[in-house]
Amino acid sequence: MNELNDLYREVILDHNRDPRNFGEIEDADRVVEGVNPLCGDKMTLYVKLDGDRIADVRFKGTGCAISVASSSLMTERVRGASVDESMRLYDSVHDMLTGSGAPSEDLDKLAALAGVREYPTRVKCASLAWHALRTALAGGEDRVSTE
């Protein structure tokens, strides 16, 4: 039971119940659709840039608590951040989800997702939003899949 509490931490349950930055940006510079075919998670990420800063970022979609909370936490964190900083965060999140060491300090609140790595089948749920963000910032394709 402790382990489940470690996965479903209060922060995650809160962001799932009440996702921040949920919705569309009509004049977004980048729109990326992310899908996780395994569980049917689907999210669309909208990014509005101001130079090399993320002026606004929102998401829409359906998914499990982990994917919704991860999307919500991510948007909260990277709004106002620079593209470079966001890319570095992507790396830190990726390491946290797939590595074994302590979460990097710059993650701060995002470290709530650390429990996911004990659940290999759920790592993709947590990383979906971040894959979408990286794709959006790289300005490449408009669709990512965790498969």
Added chain:
Amino acid sequence: MSASAPAPRRGAPITDIASLRADFPGLHQQVRGKPLAYLDNAASSQCPVPVLDAMLRQQKMNHANVHRGVHELSSRATDAYEGARERIRAYINAASGTEIVYTRGTTESINLVASSLGGSLLGAGDEVLVTEMEHHSNIVPWQLVCERTGARLVPAPITERGELDVDAFERLLTERTRIVAVGHVSNALGTINPLRELIDKAHAAGAVVLVDGAQAMPHMRVDVRALDCDFYAFSGHKMYAPTGIGVLYGRETLLDRMPPYQGGGEMILTVSFDRSVWNSLPYKFEAGTPNVTGAVALGAAVDYLGGIDFDAVTEHERALLDYASERLLELDGARIIGTARHKAGVLSFVLGSIHAHDLGTIVDREGVAIRTGHHCAMPVMERFGVPATARASFALYNSREDVDRLAAGLRKALEIFA
């Protein structure tokens, strides 16, 4: 020494279904520190000891290629392989062993028919009629052949209960309908289709009928001649045999005029660079060295099932399904997806706004294995307006205790997401 498996159980069929649980070693283990409650049988079922023993015996002492050698082991392997085919034939009451084609599973069986029969039968303007409740493996092979031939794939609608709308099905059956492909039991909803009625209607319209029987075989005795279907596809691993082996039953007159599906060894009589002559049935459709051990295991599985009273199995699974439905509906926000009047042991559900994937993880921590997701039936999910469901599916070895464990796991999920 005889190469074949021991004779099937003799004597009266077993009616004490609960006693069969002891035959399945996979069930008797701890998972996540809890006794396993395995409720993912519609995805894949566990193997009983006689099946496991048959596999080991075949692989250990009788391993050789079939239909090839003059030596003793090859002869034993061939006898075991063909002996299994005969027992499978008898189990589903096919007229002849020539009508039993070994495949990798239901998916390959359907692809075989779609490609070989569909490819030669269908043309522009023709239609293939399926239902909205089909598994992707009874949709996509038809889409592929329709693209190739210019034919059209037509889905017959289902009702709010998850039953086929038989009137609509009948209206969609026209002189353009060349093939009807329909599931016997829906993997996502549990619905048992009124197969004989559908087959009669399809035949009256001049269509050939393929039945996806993957989900029916573990739950009922299937008699292909009583059904009067033209093709019946099923998988070993959903009926207590291993993965990688399945069967296509096909009416001989149809199989006979169909071109080969794959080329290679075994499926030919003679080969020259000018032309090759196809082997007789069923070998024409069994290119390459087959899954001999899988076939032997499937033979052992039908022996096992043949020794059990299926009325008792049906009753046992129906009682479990009723009990599970009751326990589930005690929970806040529970909604059962698929409430057909005739259902096999499949309970698909959602629980409030908790995503199925979260439910799956939480009950797994309690040692309970269920399936979560779209169940390879995305059109069904769309029809019911849900992205995914959780699904508990029953086999003959499940007990009320398994259901209680699931209910307890779901309560835990409700607490976490309160």
